[in-house]
Amino acid sequence: MTADGRLIGDTVMEMKNITLRFGGVVAIKDISFDIKEGEIRAIIGPNGAGKSSMLNVINGFYHPQEGEVWYKGARRGNLKPYEIAHQGIARTFQNIALFKGMTTLDNIMTGRLTHMKSGLLSQMIWAGKAEREEIENRELVENIIDFLEIKSIRKTPVGRLPYGLQKRVELGRALAAEPSLLLLDEPMAGMNIEEKEDMSRFILDVNEEFGTTTVLIEHDMGVVMDIADRVVVMDYGKKIGDGTPDEVRSNQAVIDAYLGVPHD
Amino acid sequence: MGAEFFFGVEVFLNGLMAGVMYSLVALGFVLIFKASGIFNYAQGVMALFAALTLVGFQEGQIPFAHLINAIFGTEIHHFGFEMPAFLAILFALGVMILFAILVEKLILKHLVNQEPIILFMATIGLAYFMEGFGDLMWGSDVKKLNVGIPQGGNFWIEENTAFLGGDDFYGFYLDTLDIYATVIAAILVTSLVLFSQYTKTGRALRAVADDHQAALSVGISLRSIWVIVWGIAGFVALVAGIMWGSKSGVQFSLSLIALKALPVLMLGGFTSIPGAIIGGLIIGVGEKMFEFLIGAPFLGGATENWFAYMLALIFLVFRPQGLFGEKIIERV
Numbered sequence: 001m002t003a004d005g006r007l008i009g010d011t012v013m014e015m016k017n018i019t020l021r022f023g024g025v026v027a028i029k030d031i032s033f034d035i036k037e038g039e040i041r042a043i044i045g046p047n048g049a050g051k052s053s054m055l056n057v058i059n060g061f062y063h064p065q066e067g068e069v070w071y072k073g074a075r076r077g078n079l080k081p082y083e084i085a086h087q088g089i090a091r092t093f094q095n096i097a098l099f100k101g102m103t104t105l106d107n108i109m110t111g112r113l114t115h116m117k118s119g120l121l122s123q124m125i126w127a128g129k130a131e132r133e134e135i136e137n138r139e140l141v142e143n144i145i146d147f148l149e150i151k152s153i154r155k156t157p158v159g160r161l162p163y164g165l166q167k168r169v170e171l172g173r174a175l176a177a178e179p180s181l182l183l184l185d186e187p188m189a190g191m192n193i194e195e196k197e198d199m200s201r202f203i204l205d206v207n208e209e210f211g212t213t214t215v216l217i218e219h220d221m222g223v224v225m226d227i228a229d230r231v232v233v234m235d236y237g238k239k240i241g242d243g244t245p246d247e248v249r250s251n252q253a254v255i256d257a258y259l260g261v262p263h264d
Numbered sequence: 265m266g267a268e269f270f271f272g273v274e275v276f277l278n279g280l281m282a283g284v285m286y287s288l289v290a291l292g293f294v295l296i297f298k299a300s301g302i303f304n305y306a307q308g309v310m311a312l313f314a315a316l317t318l319v320g321f322q323e324g325q326i327p328f329a330h331l332i333n334a335i336f337g338t339e340i341h342h343f344g345f346e347m348p349a350f351l352a353i354l355f356a357l358g359v360m361i362l363f364a365i366l367v368e369k370l371i372l373k374h375l376v377n378q379e380p381i382i383l384f385m386a387t388i389g390l391a392y393f394m395e396g397f398g399d400l401m402w403g404s405d406v407k408k409l410n411v412g413i414p415q416g417g418n419f420w421i422e423e424n425t426a427f428l429g430g431d432d433f434y435g436f437y438l439d440t441l442d443i444y445a446t447v448i449a450a451i452l453v454t455s456l457v458l459f460s461q462y463t464k465t466g467r468a469l470r471a472v473a474d475d476h477q478a479a480l481s482v483g484i485s486l487r488s489i490w491v492i493v494w495g496i497a498g499f500v501a502l503v504a505g506i507m508w509g510s511k512s513g514v515q516f517s518l519s520l521i522a523l524k525a526l527p528v529l530m531l532g533g534f535t536s537i538p539g540a541i542i543g544g545l546i547i548g549v550g551e552k553m554f555e556f557l558i559g560a561p562f563l564g565g566a567t568e569n570w571f572a573y574m575l576a577l578i579f580l581v582f583r584p585q586g587l588f589g590e591k592i593i594e595r596v
Contacts, residue, residue: 059481085483097478099471109464110471114483116464120492123463130463173482 008229009037011070012181012213013058018067020053027053028064029237035181040207040214042228044221046257049234051217052094055183058215059091060084072180086114090174091183094217096166100159104169107158108144111176112137144172148202164195168202175206182206182214188223196220200227221258225249233257267433270425274436275556276549281442283548284449285507289525290532290540291453292500297534298473299493300372302383306391308522310360310498313398315505315514317359319409320402321352327401349411353502360498368491376486395519404516409509415441445507452503453541456496460537469493473535527576533586542587547572 013035020028028050035041043051056062057069060081069076071087079087090111099107116137118130145151148168153161158169167187174182187203188196204227206212218224224231225245233241233248235257241248248254289311296304304310320327324343332338347355371386418440426435460466471479472489479486508518524547532543551571559567579586 061477061480080485081480082483082485085481091481093478093481097475097481099474099478101474102467102470106467106470110467110479110482110484113464113468118464120465123465124459126458126462133464134462177482 006038006208007211008039011035012037012072014070015054015057016068016070018054018057018064018069020050020057020062020064026237028057030067031232031234031237031239032067033232033239033242035213035215036230037213038207038211039229040203040216040227042216042218042224042231043234044218044224044231045234045240048236050237051234052185054234055091055185055215055217058181059089059183085177088114088177088180089183090177090179090181092167092170092174092185092187094185094189096163096170098158098166098170098173101157103155103157104150104161104172105141105145105154107169108141108172108176109137111173112141114177141176144175147205148172148175164191164198167191167195167199171199171202175212178210180213182212184214184216184218186217186219188218188220196223203227270428270433270436272553272556274438275552277436277438278442279549279552280545281438281446281548282552283545284446285442285504285511285521285544286524286528286547287541287544288445288449288452288500288504288507289521290528290544291456291537292497292504293522293525293529294532294534294537294540295456295497295500296493298537299469300383300472300490301380302387303380303534304497305384305387305522306394307497307501307525308519309391309394309398310363310501311505311508311521312514312516312519313363313394313505314356314360314498314502315409315509315518316398316402316407318352318356318411318502318506319407319509319514321347321355322349322409322411323347325402330403331400353411353506356502357499360502361495364491364494364498367494368487372490373487391519395516406513406515407509409506409514411506411510413441413444413506413510415439415510418443441507441510448503448507452500453537457537465492524572527572529586530576531579531586533588536586536588539586539588547575550575 011034014032015034016032018028018031019026031054043054045051053062057064060079060083063078076084099110102110116133118128118133122128122130145154148171150165150168150172153165153169158166161169171184171187174184184203188199191199200223203214203216207214216224216228228245230243231241231245231248232239233251233254240253240257241251243251289307292307292310293304296302296307319325324345324347326332326340326343329341332340367390371390375383375386416439417437421438422435424435426433428435460469468479468484468489469492471482471484472486476486479489504521505514505518508521512518528540528543528547530543531546532539532541551568554571555565555567559565559571
């Protein structure tokens with residue numbers, strides 16, 4: 001139980017001694033940490049620390065050379081990203097990866113793909129299961145649109161939306177998957193204070209209402225310390241701190257990494 | 265109004281219908297280009313191959329008869345039965361879907377993340393392979409294709425429009441096959457658009473066309489989408505093959521209709537389905553009207569051979585992305 005009464009459960013995911021190399025460059029060096037059900041777990045660190053690489057390992061864009069990924073109590077093999085999506089891991093991207101030509105509604109509907117099972121033939125004649133499925137999923141998507149307060153842009157192609165709204169649509173698409181694990185790569189990058197506050201509120205609301213386990217990469221330290229339950233700190237591909245925001249804040253290695261240390 | 269005017273209208277209508285035929289071919293290109301960024305040089309040969317296969321099934325030809333005869337010294341040609349057109353079309357469609365699966369398994373799978381030019385070269389290789397393979401399978405003689413679509417001038421239209429232009433005008437001469445082609449193409453395009461707008465697979469197709477990484481992250485398998493796209497392109501090729509094959513026989517030159525699709529694509533944009541349709545219509549009408557108004561009276565005729573390319577070239581200079589293509593703006 002956390003202070004605000006949310007339930008933190010068992011370990012959902014465990015990263016064991018992950019090492020990721022690109023040729024001679026070591027992006028992640030022997031990192032282990034766990035993610036518990038229902039928590040907001042932040043990964044922070046200076047630019048180039050390997051945070052995004054870590055997220056890419058979790059959702060299968062990268063496969064680490066060493067180490068193991070344990071998910072829901074079983075060791076996960078080298079699955080393709082789309083297979084991992086079907087296991088209930090959804091994500092957003094640092095540079096926004098929306099389907100720009102499609103409307104907000106359609107974009108969020110793609111988030112439901114992992115839950116839709118109708119066959120190609122029934123879709124072609126738009127009858128039976130395909131039709132039912134469209135309608136059911138549409139309902140859930142409309143709820144998400146309501147929740148994120150983006151009703152007015154339902155039918156707008158997302159390429160035309162301002163940056164802050166695009167980020168919100170991308171969050172909506174990830175939420176539509178009803179993920180067991182939600183990965184957010186710098187959801188507040190490039191936003192103004194007001195937009196940041198909105199986004200923080202959405203992340204907290206999602207976590208509180210649906211108990212969604214969230215892994216969050218963020219640069220804005222203030223935001224992270226406010227909303228995260230536990231924080232992993234990375235620097236140069238290594239883990240230099242892990243714990244509650246308070247613990248991390250008083251960790252000397254973390255302070256040095258952020259403020260720099262004089263070389264003796 | 266004089267007969268001259270109505271003759272012009274007739275040329276216009278014929279241009280529209282010729283344009284529909286161009287659009288049909290261009291559509292196959294656009295589908296594949298949108299979903300996988302590949303300019304599929306083999307689209308024309310796919311239409312030829314589909315038509316050959318259709319004729320083969322219809323007439324009960326034994327595939328590879330020539331090869332079998334040469335190796336075993338036999339004298340076989342036909343199974344001795346004929347397949348109804350409808351069944352033969354279904355079988356030909358099956359072959360095109362099988363073809364799509366093989367293309368994915370044997371070629372695309374190995375070329376993921378390669379430069380577009382390499383994928384383009386692969387489709388050139390594929391085109392020539394299919395051309396030879398089609399010959400080997402079904403023989404290289406010119407074949408007649410008849411799936412039961414009526415051909416020739418439509419007398420009903422001719423008789424009922426004759427009153428328009430007075431004594432010198434005998435009514436519009438329109439080929440019934442062209443009218444069928446127009447209706448079929450319209451149905452095909454409408455259903456493709458509906459499919460891509462309102463089904464989950466259609467949505468996945470559009471998603472893959474927009475962003476591969478994001479598509480993967482929402483659980484779309486690129487490989488199965490490619491099979492579907494190539495399958496649909498194969499189906500479009502089959503329809504184009506039936507129309508063009510019924511019109512002018514199934515022979516090698518059928519694959520060259522792909523060249524006619526190029527100016528259509530330049531005009532309409534490589535990434536737009538409506539663009540392929542409108543582009544085809546503009547080219548069809550443009551080349552017929554140009555010939556009628558300027559070509560034949562002043563330039564000695566035969567302008568249809570080059571008009572489309574010239575129009576496309578002019579268009580490229582002023583609007584490189586085509587009428588409906590996406591403008592690519594890159595941040596410097």
